[in-house]
Amino acid sequence: MTSTPALPIAAFVDRVLLDQSSIGEQVVRAGYRQGDHDVVSIDVPIQLLEKELAAHLEMVVRVTPTGQIASHLVDSSGSLLPAPKLTTSIEQLVSETVSAENIRLEEATANELRSLLSSLEAAIDQVQAALAAIPG
Known part of the structure; x- marks a missing residue:
């Protein structure tokens, strides 16, 4: 049997x-x-x-050396979830942020935009310092 x-x-x-x-x-x-x-x-x-x-997931966002902003989800054990990462460029995010429609919807002030500009200028300084440290 x-x-x-x-x-x-x-x-x-x-x-x-x-x-x-x-x-x-x-x-x-x-x-x-x-x-x-x-x-x-x-x-x-x-x-x-x-x-x-969602209470147990973490969104991790990073900027790649080519200026792409990548995000992905990490589970409670610290492992990346197999879902696709969202990727966009810094330029695209800034463009969307300072569009006339977004400025209106966010009710952005001149002071807020000056603060954004200052942050972007500081980021540019950091990239230039990194470039200067690379031989050749």
């Missing part, structure tokens, strides 16, 4: 499609599954899950 090996039990999280009347309440189902059979599961409002997860 031969026995068939038991299927492993694995954790899962699936987005649940609800009827049209509950469109504002997105839900995920989390639990344990053996093959196609849910051993145990619970439906959780996705907003609750997102808030709890």
Whole structure:
């Protein structure tokens, strides 16, 4: 007599499609599954899950030597999450910041823009010092 090996039990999280009347309440189902059979599961409002997860994540932002600004998420153990990093250039961020529409929406003052300019000038000085320290 031969026995068939038991299927492993694995954790899962699936987005649940609800009827049209509950469109504002997105839900995920989390639990344990053996093959196609849910051993145990619970439906959780996705907003609750997102808030709890976000409380334990850290956004790390860095500037690359080429002037790109890269950001990625780090989990509670300090590991990078496999989600794609967002990357943009310093020029793009500054351009968006000082656009007429953004100045209006942020109600930016001349003093705030002078402070931004001063910060950017200090950053330029630091890059120039780094360049001067590189031989050749």
